[in-house]
Amino acid sequence: MDKKMIDYTLYLVTDRELMSCDTIEESVERAIAGGASVVQLREKNATSREFYELAVRVKKITAPRGVPLIINDRIDICLAADTNGVHLGQKDIPCDIARRILGSEKIIGVSAATPEEAAKAERDGADYLGVGAVFSTSTKTDTRPVTPEIIRGIRAAVTIPFVVIGGINSENIETLKGLGINGAAVVSAVVAQPDIETAARTMRAAVEKIK
Amino acid sequence: MDKKMIDYTLYLVTDRELMSCDTIEESVERAIAGGASVVQLREKNATSREFYELAVRVKKITAPRGVPLIINDRIDICLAADTNGVHLGQKDIPCDIARRILGSEKIIGVSAATPEEAAKAERDGADYLGVGAVFSTSTKTDTRPVTPEIIRGIRAAVTIPFVVIGGINSENIETLKGLGINGAAVVSAVVAQPDIETAARTMRAAVEKIK
Secondary structure (H helix, E strand, O other): EEEEEEEEEEEOOOOOOOOOOOOOOHHHHHHHHOOEEEEEOOOOOHHHHHHHHHHHHHHHHHHOOOEEEEOOOOHHHHHOOOOOEEEOOOOOOOHHHHHHOOOOEEEEEEEOOHHHHHHHHHHHOOOOOEEOOOOOOOOOOOOOOOOOHHHHHHHOOOOOEEEOOOOOOOOOHHHHHOOOEEEEEOOHHHOOOOOOHHHHHHHHHHHHOOO | OHHOOOOOOOOEEEOOOOOOOOOOHHHHHEEEEEEOOOOOOOOOOHHHHHHHHHHHHHHHHHHHHHOOEEEOOOOOHHHHOOOEEEEEEEOOOHHHHHHHHHHHOOOOEEEOOOOHHHHHHOOHHHHHHHEEEOOEEEEEEOOOOOOOOHHHHHHHOOOOOOOOOOOOOOOOOHHHHOOOOOOOOOOOOOOOOOOOOHHHHHHHHHHHHHH
């Protein structure tokens, strides 16, 4: 996979608790059918074996469709299932250490809420950033508010692409137009909706309008 | 570190909740002073960053003393902090996958409660086994009882060393004499005692008598 060619427009983050269907695999398949262009698996309560086996199963859906599969936090799961990369929060293993372990081919994303965190992530080898939370969200409770001003500061601070994350839906994203974002990471706006494929399609169209 | 030369006699497993002193580092330092010959860091609630930073700090204690530092479950923490190895339960990443990721130099231990699990772990590249729970224990609640008969079956099934684990103290270990065990893994019998160094010394003497 050519990392420079990745389409970050609609970045799906899975959530077992919120999803409207029975399996993570089903939610991923439907979201991709609706236009999700990157998939991040986030599992906070699974055993390592469960997370590994899930990643192997989901890769069978993402790989044939050319959609990068990113693992939240767990570098070992990425290596074990040979997925495309990892996403690291500020409480996860530091990006420079992760880059040393994973080599140059794997995608590494880093969560950043300030221009300083963003610039450090780029220096440490990140391929993209997750910037947020841009709106209030029920998915994560430990987030800081990231204003349009901060987003502009982050855009000025780095050359790598970034997606915004946090409480985004197809309506409120309009307020983020003109800020230079490369895509939107969504959880409940897609996987919690009754029709995941349609929700993804609606969300993707909304992101394309403001990019 | 020559893996064949490792002394498994007193295998310390850390426990933040049970320890009698203020820091994991202090409990490890005192246990080694009392004769602990392997240290396993087990952290079930830490963030990846916290676990990584703890491993880096504890390695500064174990490495100069020639004591192998093993990480419970998390292959990524082992790689990030460059510790000596990992210990994998049956709910963790499979041993053969872990071996592929870690290469031949790192130590891999696997939990086994039956001769079948033990034989599979050896085939899959394990360097040692953790066999238990041999006694009832408050540390883990999801364990199956491993009888002396099962221990004999495991000893017959594998050539690699194994430590017994689960509710072991310096008195009840006497009932495990003559079973071919290579060491005892202890949590509360050492780290929960008021004087960790003395508890380790007492425990080590008890293990040496039954080996």
